[in-house]
Amino acid sequence: MTTIAVAGGTGLVGRLVVEGVRRSGAEAVVIARSAGVDLSIGKGLDRAxxxxxxxxxVTNIVTQNRRRATEFFEASTRNLLDAEVRQGVGHHVVLSIVGIDRVGFGYYRAKLAQEDLVREGRVAWTILRATQFHEFAAQMLGGGPVAAVPSMLSQPVAAQEVADEVVRLATSPPAGMAPEIAGPREERVPDMVRRLAAAQGRRPLVLTLPLPGATGRGMRQGALLPTSPGPRGTRTFGEWLEGVR
Structure with a gap:
């Protein structure tokens, strides 16, 4: 039986990936602190x-600080790749973000550093870049009376559809840079947040925040949209909203 380890297997996408691996007939191994594995120091990796x-x-860190994000992704990726070499793992698949080479946001720079390590490593690899998930609107909304949301154009995609594509790639030969995955239509993120708040019966003050410089201009003008053909999800943001009412 094929065995696929999922780093970050308890997160939003990770749980869906684990379920997808099992549906495919493969064995899923969850790599997470709750499973006794600490990626930041490599504890438990060889056994896992x-x-x-x-x-x-599909690991993630909740921060906008470039240094913290870079330290996290570089340490976890190095530890993963080193352990994969020791254990003879033949394929490393990483989920990344569309447009991170065009927008100089701190978190995106950290993801670029992660991609570089994977490209330069000794394990055959596949990198899948995805646009923001529909759930991104909930992250921006938060739970308070005011939400400051970046002026940003996205083509949001269902997390389930991304998880399905990640599993498909992991059960296929290494592909290098895979075609980017995105949702079916473009959306303005502040509008997404307002629509989510309305669907939840909430009335927070949603402030559109135009970030300065080239980073903000890129976000507003579509630098985070896919620029080449690739898989496109079918579930719209409006359809996703129906499930959160």
Missing amino acids: LEGADAVID
Whole structure:
């Protein structure tokens, strides 16, 4: 039986990926602190990767600080790749973000550093870049009376559709840079947040925040949209909203 380890397997996308791996008929191994594995220092990694054919990395850190994000992604990626070499893992799949090479946001720079390590590593690899998930609106909305939301154009995609594509890639030969995945239509993120608040029966003050400089201009003008053909999800943001009412 094929065995696929999922780093970040308890997160939003990670849980969906684990379920998808099991539906595919493969064995899923969850890599997370709750499973006794600490990616930041490599604790428990070798044991977790024993017999693994592939690794899917969907780890995340909640921060906008470039230094903190870079330290996290570089440490976890190095530890993963080193353990994969020791255990003979043949395929490393990482989930990344569309447009991070065009927008100089701190978190995106950290993801670029992660991609570079994967490209330069000794394990055959696939990188899938995805646009923001529909759930991104909930992250921006928060729970308070005021939400400051960046002026940003996105093409949001259902997390389930991204998870399905990640699993498909992990059960296929290494592809290098895979075609980018995005949702079916473009949306303005502040509008998404307002629509989500209305669907939840809330009336917070949603402030559109135009970020300065080239970063803000890129976000407003579509630098985070896909620029080439690739898989496109079918579930719209409006359809996703129906499930949160």
